[in-house]
Amino acid sequence: MKTDKNTAEYLIKLLEEHGVDYVFGYPGEQILPIYEALRKSKIKHVLTRHEQAAIHAADSYARISGKCGVCLATAGPGAMNLVMGVSACYKDNVPVLILTGDVSTDIKGKNTFQDLPLNDVFKPICFKSYNAHSPEKLENSINEAFMHFEEGITGPFHINIPKNIQSKPMNMHHKVIHTNIIKDIKESDIQDTIKCIEESEKPLIIAGYGLIYSDAINEFLEFVEKTDIPITTTWNARGIIPENDEKNLGLTGNRGTRKANYAAEHADLIIALGTRLSERTTSHINTDNIIQVNTNKEHDYGKTFYHYNVKNFLKLLNEKNFTKENFKWKNRINSKEDVKKPELEETDKLHPELVIQNILKHCDTNTTIVIDAGTIPTYFTTESTLEKSGQILFSGGLGPMGYSIPAAIGATYARHDDVIIAATGDGAVQMTIEELAVLNTYKLPIIVIIINNNLLGIIKQWQDMAGIPKFQVDLDNPDFVKLANAYNIEADNITSLEELNEKLDKAIKEKKPHLFNVEVADVHIPLPL
Structure with missing residues (x-):
């Protein structure tokens, strides 16, 4: 049985049914039927100026909202321009x-x-790459992808x-495939976890961003309350519990707090929830x-790995009783204060x-x-204390230059009422500076701050x-203020803190696109302690 819809129209209908509100993209010849279907849809399309920006915007939208981010590109060069941003999503398991x-x-x-072998290109940097040859x-590909998302398998x-x-008619008379990927949780695994917790004298939780993607925050908070186990977070999961809450020791790993890293060094049990345990986290x-709970088998750290949805795993744990108390262990951790930072060198x-x-003084x-x-x-990282998850976004697993402005675009659609600041460098900003056009077109209240040395x-x-001598690192930069003005965006050069504070405060109140070029000294960043 055929419908009156062609396949492109049916695709857009499926996206609507799965709750997609925004699509970020750039049109081209080989994807025009989908764009025609999108034109008649209630889904809002955001036209970026480069395909890399489209995937970065979808990325940040997904990180903040917990929903699937969607982006579109045409064949050949359009698809290839997505590769940078897709690989960034792959490294951080972002559901796009x-x-x-x-x-x-x-x-x-x-x-x-x-014509390029696109599936061969995308397969190594995607959870799955489908060829929709009919x-x-x-x-079936759309249904399977969203089924993975619903089970907590992200990427x-x-x-x-x-x-x-x-352009072909959609055939409704075919078998729709439904397969469960994550198996039911074994009671023995729950009991083994409880036994490990009860026997531990120095347990520690490392919370990852998978807790956000699986919508498991309430279950996580209940588990922390019941067990009284101190927690640390990965970089992406900062603020999952406010960092000024005594339960949260802060970031662990390379740039971690002294308390968090002391706890990691001396813990006799680590419970890793929704994190891939990268080398920067486990340092x-x-x-x-x-004990690691993760929906992605590729992130098996090689110890006790449970291939479960972390929300469902925590639900079952929360049904049990825990008798362990951790007062002595927590007191030992809390006795460790962060080392006082050295005074800053004087600079011209x-x-x-x-x-x-x-900048952070203006943020709430x-x-x-x-x-x-950069x-x-x-x-x-070192100057901030976060009170909510996703308050600072960074594509940390890959770290592509040019992430901030397009990702700020996605952030505005995920958090309509927030002040959105894109903080970038004079090198990174020039990777995607064309996206200033998007800020102007859609009147997005994004404040771009260039830290320019x-x-x-x-x-x-x-x-x-x-x-070794410095080589190929000096930049002959354009006039960023004139460049912003060319995109009809207000801009200022900043040479003093008084000027920064006054004008930043004004820009936040105006809720309009604004760019600040802040001239700073060349100094070394502090190394991890």
Whole structure:
């Protein structure tokens, strides 16, 4: 039985049914039928100026909302421009759906215009990459991707759709495949976990962002309350419990707090919930007694690994009684205070650490900061205390330059009422600076702050530490204020903290796009303790 809808129209209908509100993308010849279906849809399309920006926007939208982010691109160069952002989502397990157009099936593989083996390209950086070579295959691919998301299996899912398939009538008389990926939780695994907790004298929870994606915050808070186990977080999960709450020791790992890293070093049991346990998170862990709960088998750390949805796992644990108390252990941890930071060196221009301290003074729980790669993540990590999850966003697993402005675009659609700040460097901003056009087109109240030292600062620092002369790190930058003005965006050069505080406060109140070019000194970022 065929419907009156073609496959592209049916695709958009499925996205609507799965609760998709926004799609970020860039049109092209091989995806025009989908764009025509989207034109008639209630789904809002956000036109970025580059496909890399589309996937970064979908990425941040998903990180904040917990919903699936969706992006669109055409075949060949359009699809290839997504690769950077898709790989960033893959490293951080962000739930995104990537739809690419492709050449028609009758000319596929014949080295025709824009024909590339897209599934071969996306397969290593996606949880799955589907080739929708028929209308039926497309429907099953969409259903399977969203079924993974619903079970808590997150990461990028790619569906490649040939142009001629998009225009074909949709055949409703076919078998729709439904498969459960995550098995039911064994009672023995719950009992073994309880036994480990009861026998432990120094347990520690490491909370990851998978708790957000699985909508498990309430279950997590109940588990922490019942067990009284101290918690630390991964970078992405910062603020999952406010960092000024005594239960939260803060970030663990390379840039971790002294309390968090002391706890990691001395714990005799680690309970890792929704985290892949990267080398930066595990840098201070000494015990092999690790229980990890994760829906992605690729993140099996090699200890006790439970391939379960963390929300369901915590629900069952919360049904049990716990008798363990951790007063002595918590007192030992709390006796460790952070080392006092050395005084800042005097500089001719503004010190970047002082600049970021002043930016943070203007931020509250209704502010979301999206940061770029380079020296900026260090300062925003060490200077901030977060009160909600996703309050500072960073693509930490890959760290692509140019993330902040397009990701700030996605953040505005996930948090309509927040002040959104894109904090970037003079090197990183030029990777995706064309997205200032999107801020102007949609009148997005994003404040772009460029920390400008006319240098690729972190690379120069690595060169200095290696004892080699600096090479290819000096930047001959454009006039960023004039550039912003060309996009009809107000902008200011900032050379003093008084000027920064006054104008930033005004920009926040105006709720309009604004760019600040803050001239700072070239100083080394502090190394991890």
